[in-house]
Amino acid sequence: MRGKMSIFIAIVAIVIVGVAFSVYQLSKQQNDITLEKGLNVSTFGVEDPKGQTSLTAKLWRLPESGEASKGVILISHGFSANADSLQRYAANLAQAGYVVAAVSHQDLKGLRSGQLSNDPMVARQRHLKLLLENLYLNDANLKQLPVGILGYSLGGYAALTSTHFRALLDKQENYCSSLSPGDNVLICNPRFSQRISALSAEPELTPTPSIPAKAIALFAPAYTELINLDKPADAPAIFLANGVKDEFISVGQMDDLARQHSYVKEHQELMEAGHYAYLPTCSWPFNYFIESCRDPIPIDRAKFQNTLIKNVINFFDDNLAIK
Secondary structure, eight states: OHHHHHHHHHHHHHHHHHHHHHHHHHHHOOOOOOGGTTSEEEEEEEEEEETTTEEEEEEEEEEOOOOOOOOOEEEOOTTOOOOGGHOOOOOOOHHOOEEEEEOOHHHHHHHHTOOGSSSSHHHHHHHHHHHHHHHHHGGGGGGGGGGGEEETTTHHHHHHHHTTTOOOGGGGHHHHHHHHHTTTTTTTHHHHHHHHHHHHHHGGGGGOOOOOOEEEESSSSGGGBBBBBSSOOOOOOOEEETTTTTSOOHHHHHHHHHHHTTTTTEEEEETTTTTTTOOOOOOOHHHHHHHGGSSSSOOOOOHHHHHHHHHHHHHHEEEEHHH
16 A cells, blocks of 8 residues: 555656646746847836735846937736746847836736736736836836837737726627627636626726827737727827737737727738747647647747747837837
8 A cells, every 4th residue: 555655656746846847948948048148138026016916027128328229118928928928029129229128917826816906907007007117216217218018919908908998898798798609718708707797896997098108019919809999099009910820819800900990000910820929939848738839830930920020120110219
């Protein structure tokens, strides 16, 4: 009996070590320090008193010189990821002359906290505002620069509802009742519906746009059905990118968004891209069993991202940068 128990304990220990090593390796390959060569990169804390949490943020910028920075760009990552998950974009934007900052939103921790105010649908906007305030506190000169945001997936929703567009969370129930069962599982699944119902019962939690962004880049933005996208007078310029093979975001809906709103200055449909093509390339064996490492069809993510990055830099240069 003792022998069987020892074997069982050994197997459990091996599994735990294996999982821990896998998580470590996956986080390690997200952070490629070669991308940051020649940049000043720092990590700092962002305190969120309302959520009673301490967040980690990262800053990328060129070393001090006589040349002024073009602008400040905030980055909001996808659900349950972290500030380094969009490192390739941050580092390249910094190399192009922007001051770039990203905060790890800690979505899962927020959901586990039991506090409605920490739900990612209403907390991320607060995180981005606190991030910007922290940047200003540490360098008052940044207040003179225009602000832009880059958001991916849930980060796209956060980018829009942090700036000039209001969240309409109470729209979820009617929207889902108009669809056939199984349609739009991202918004109309039971667990998400419960969360939105609880948030809608506390209207004071609905985020209020507070960041005067001049330009926004969106990659496969999620939950746009729950945003008032009618053009405000001061709507920012928007760069929209979505994959034709995206497993969650409707191509038709992205087409409608671009066609119906003149503030969408550039719309790129990426023919081979699924929802996770914007994330770092995963090495073996992660590319087989981790969802965010898989693509609907094989794609060279680094090559795809480098092309996208050039277009995003051009967009911010045209619509955000101080000339």
